[in-house]
Amino acid sequence: MAGGNAIRGSRVGAGPMGEAERGEAAPRRFVSFWCSNGHETRPSFAEEPGLAVPEQWDCPRCGFPAGQDRDNPPAPPKVEPYKTHLAYVKERRSDEDGAAILEEALESLRGRGLIQ
Missing domain, CATH: 2.20.28.270 (RNA polymerase-binding protein A)
Known part of the structure; x- marks a missing residue:
């Protein structure tokens, strides 16, 4: 008998885990x-x-x-595609609004002498 270690090969928490130790399910x-x-x-x-x-x-x-209803399962979630910032802006503004804003910005830059 080498060393007489009774728990050789065991670790904390190891052991038989039958119904007797866990209790009834x-x-x-x-x-x-x-x-x-x-x-x-x-x-x-x-x-x-x-x-x-x-x-x-x-x-x-x-x-x-x-x-739980086999004949009427819930509908899969609707996944919306990714939108860019420009797509959101185009939803809020018409082409005429965009042209007016661009012209206003260009006039501001011309007034400061940054563009001709």
């Missing part, structure tokens, strides 16, 4: 959720009184929202 129920791509997800929830199951769950396969 809480009763669970599985709920099915479907996304608009037809993927089914079945997370489990504890059966506790007053514990509500969420109406929507994120699909782990595609990331779309999933609901």
